[in-house]
Amino acid sequence: MDKVNSILSAWELQRANRLDEYLSLQVRNGSSGEFKSFLDQALEEVNRTEKAEQEMGLSLTTGEINNLHSIMISAEKADITLSLALQIRNKVIEAYENIMRMQI
Numbered sequence: 001m002d003k004v005n006s007i008l009s010a011w012e013l014q015r016a017n018r019l020d021e022y023l024s025l026q027v028r029n030g031s032s033g034e035f036k037s038f039l040d041q042a043l044e045e046v047n048r049t050e051k052a053e054q055e056m057g058l059s060l061t062t063g064e065i066n067n068l069h070s071i072m073i074s075a076e077k078a079d080i081t082l083s084l085a086l087q088i089r090n091k092v093i094e095a096y097e098n099i100m101r102m103q104i
Contacts (some may be wrong), residue, residue, distance in 0.1 A: 046085045053078035 053074045059065040 042085065042088070046081050049074075049078040049081045 053071075056065060056071045056074045060068070060071050065071065
């Protein structure tokens with residue numbers, strides 16, 4: 001299980017690095033419409049992973065799938081994706097609050 005956790009942690013770090021690169025590029029280019037579409041796509045991906053995990057769990061309970069390992073990996077991916085989305089939301093809220101506290 002530690003190997004799976006290390007792989008998933010590396011996957012999460014890779015996604016976070018890609019997000020940082022994308023955000024810095026968007027800030028430099030000044031394009032906010034693409035940022036909105038990026039967030040929409042990211043939320044859609046979170047939704048897809050959650051649905052896939054639920055479907056695999058249902059398949060396990062009905063006996064259609066006997067491979068517990070793939071279901072556990074799917075559940076961990078869904079958990080990591082949701083955690084990443086929550087961290088992004090927290091950072092956006094924190095940035096908004098910092099901007100609102102700035103004095104002009």
